[in-house]
Amino acid sequence: MTEEKKRCAKRVYNGSFRGSLCSKPYFATEDGGDWCKVHAPSTIKAKNEKREALWAKQRKQREAGYAIGDAQRAVIDVAKGWISDPGDELNIRALKRAIQDLIDAENKAKAL
Numbered sequence: 624m625t626e627e628k629k630r631c632a633k634r635v636y637n638g639s640f641r642g643s644l645c646s647k648p649y650f651a652t653e654d655g656g657d658w659c660k661v662h663a664p665s666t667i668k669a670k671n672e673k674r675e676a677l678w679a680k681q682r683k684q685r686e687a688g689y690a691i692g693d694a695q696r697a698v699i700d701v702a703k704g705w706i707s708d709p710g711d712e713l714n715i716r717a718l719k720r721a722i723q724d725l726i727d728a729e730n731k732a733k734a735l
């Protein structure tokens with residue numbers, strides 16, 4: 624009985640028309656096929672999940688940055704109203720709230 628050496632079933636394209644089977648060492652049998660460490664479905668899945676987690680984190684950071692920008696513009700708008708009548712209680716309250724919103728947006732971004 625001769626045992627055939629297991630090898631990765633991934634066909635890699637290296638310039639030839641049909642390509643050739645991957646020559647990296649055998650790693651595991653998964654989903655009905657034999658694979659090297661690079662082409663194993665579990666490796667590819669883990670890599671994709673890692674990349675998607677990174678993208679989700681970057682998206683959150685970008686959104687937090689936009690929220691800071693929005694809050695900064697709100698402070699400027701409200702401050703323009705306040706400067707026209709600095710003693711007005713409504714203007715003071717609006718400015719305090721806008722500043723608090725900006726601080727909250729910055730703290731939220733820092734926490735990411």
Ligand SMILES: [Zn+2]
Nearest residue numbers: 631645659662
């Ligand atoms: Zn392979």
